[in-house]
Amino acid sequence: MAALSPHLRQATPVVVDHAHGCEVFDADGRRYLDFTAGIGVTSTGHCHPRVVAAVQEQAARLIHGQYTTVMHRPLLDLAERLGGVLPDGLDSVFFANSGSEAVEAALRLARQVTGRPNVVVFHGGFHGRTVAAASMTTSGTRFSAGFSPLMAGVHIAPFPTAYRYGWTEEEATAFALQELDYLFATVTSPHETAALLVEPVLGEGGYVPGNTAFFRGLRERADRYGILLVLDEIQTGFGRTGRFFGHEHFGVRPDVITIAKGLASGFPLSGMVTSADLMSSAWPGSQGGTYGGNAVACAAALATLDVIEDEGLVDNAARRGEELLAGARQRASSAVGDVRGLGLMVGSEFTTPDGGPDGPRAAAAQQLASSKGLLMLTCGAHMNVVRMIPPLVVTADEVDEGLRIWSDVLAEV
Secondary structure: OOOOOOOOOOOOOOOEEEEEEOEEEEOOOOEEEEOOHHHHOOOOOEOOHHHHHHHHHHHOOOOOOOOOOOOOHHHHHHHHHHOOOOOOOOOEEEEEOOHHHHHHHHHHHHHHHHOOOEEEEEOOOOOOOOHHHHHOOOOOHHHOOOOOOOOOOEEEEOOOOHHHHOOOHHHHHHHHHHHHHHHHHHOOOHHHEEEEEEOOEEOOOOOEEOOHHHHHHHHHHHHHHOOEEEEEOOOOOOOOOOOOOHHHHHOOOOOEEEEOHHHOOOOOOEEEEEOHHHHHOOOOOOOOOOOOOOHHHHHHHHHHHHHHHHOOHHHHHHHHHHHHHHHHHHHOOOOEEEEEEOOOOEEEEEEOOOOOEOHHHHHHHHHHHHHOOEEOEEEOOOOOEEEEOOOOOOOHHHHHHHHHHHHHHHHHO
């Protein structure tokens, strides 16, 4: 008899029987409010009728057509449709299955296009679990421990995490850019640096938003030295932050973005997007894969884009996100040192009385919330941040319900 790996640890005790919207139900019919969204994946909620219909129709026509063997209409339609939402100048897409694959594709492209070996990542970033992606991940050692040596050529600069440093955002930003310049002077010459890889909002690193001055500083340095600015929009993309892409908050132009998670409402689909000029400079044979651009996943993505547009979900994420952040801040107890976020990415950081990270209390709060019917996750280097990631279809009433449960949890924990 086979069983799941014991290292696939469950964040909640729930075994789901069925789900719709922001609600999941277990085999006994108990209802839970889902503020995890499959770690930001089910953007249109669970089993949105239009996504379900698109998937059913496509599955009856073609389930899989490997895209270097044959083409299919959902793949071509999705590439064309993405042109209406992607940043200006980014008009060429390589589809894969997972975020890690998209990140590794971006790394490969950056090295091939620039002819440079190194990449700079930022403290707290999460980019995946495969070897190269894990080598560029700094949100926790659990993602890269135990299979060294890791990929060479990765160098780490600070992210402006003001709360961690005990500074203002301006001070943290000035420090981060100063240290990046020092890294260029002492560790990796900018003329040997292919890319800067960064999330607009740290995800696994603790739900820490970036800011305009920081990202403009990265853009200026990338332009000065001919470095590619690669933005990991895997968790922040497709409306999650209240803008279609997270970097739009900061007025910065990326050279490459990576996408996944909310793109296909739960079906495995990811992509690396850049300009046609840059994409054409990739080496022949460097892109491919068996399942990338799967027909059913592409159909789900097309339906997802329709739902996001027709139901105004980006605007809903902005409005509900403001309510969620304000409510979480209002209800924060003395055990919560900081509440932060952007759109429907809200994190509450638990700290000890002396200001240190309090992972055990965060875990207790997350588990107690599950027992009360609110599903959430933890994140951060010390796993001391409880994060709220509801689907983009979340209503004002559901935000209020989640906050009421969270208030009860904080009063008890």
